[in-house]
Amino acid sequence: MPSLATNQELYFMSLALEEARKAKEMGEVPIGAVVVCQNQVIGRGHNLREQNQDATAHAEIIAIQQACQKISSWRLWECQLFVTIEPCMMCSGAIINSQIPEIYFGARDPKAGMVQSLYQLLSDQRLNHQVTIHEGLFGREASQIMQDFFREIRAQKKVAKKINKLVEILSEFEYY
């Protein structure tokens, strides 16, 4: 049974979606996360990989780092993590390392998701920590933000390709 009431779950995941939209506006893969402790948001983050040129700057890592700083502890024992997309290997590891007992994610990532898709790393009984997993909250919305983002990226690439072709044709004229 989740430790939060349904309206709280919806509220916190809506904040994670808000974070994902911030990432989208910045041209980042749109994933957002929040860490909640006793019904208070103590960490929030969105993907900043391109902006920071930092491979570790995923939404979950940023939110977890902020949460640790907020409560001055690396142990996030009374926390929930809300994230729009299924965590990757690095972020699943950060969840284990910070001993977060409960996570919510919106939509699966079939290519790199480590919670359900490629592995079920957060349920491995050999590790010294296991996590309760809630899946699908605002999943359609989380997935839609990603699809919109990648559609825009593809469209931009198409335009860039056409411009390059045009430049190539024009360069064949001597006066160009």
Next chain:
Amino acid sequence: MPSLATNQELYFMSLALEEARKAKEMGEVPIGAVVVCQNQVIGRGHNLREQNQDATAHAEIIAIQQACQKISSWRLWECQLFVTIEPCMMCSGAIINSQIPEIYFGARDPKAGMVQSLYQLLSDQRLNHQVTIHEGLFGREASQIMQDFFREIRAQKKVAKKINKLVEILSEFEYY
């Protein structure tokens, strides 16, 4: 075949061991790492989880973040990571995410190692990046630093237990 000569491999792993010793001196689990790019150290770190009270402050994460910052890129394509102990889930993920092509680790971590011990995550062909793995360089030294650290911790706990017992006995006297 490794991209570095043997003496270079030994030198860079000795720097990682140096980092591990710094962690030990601070009372941190003694693991150290360096990131090398074209024979230059561009990132180094040791475990700072307790000091920073940050669950993500592992040696590899710190070294990778520093390396990204140094070359202003999240892609560490021409780099090697040297780390004294087999990476955990989080750090294995950071290696994948930064697309480091080659890693060296000293000794295995049978409880949480994700490169050879519990999983072989860095060799998963379904992921968009695979890593060449070199294992065992200064393995005995890396392992010895860990053993010494945990022996000291156990000894300290024993002393603390004895002191507590003593305080308990003394508190039974009225004048105490």
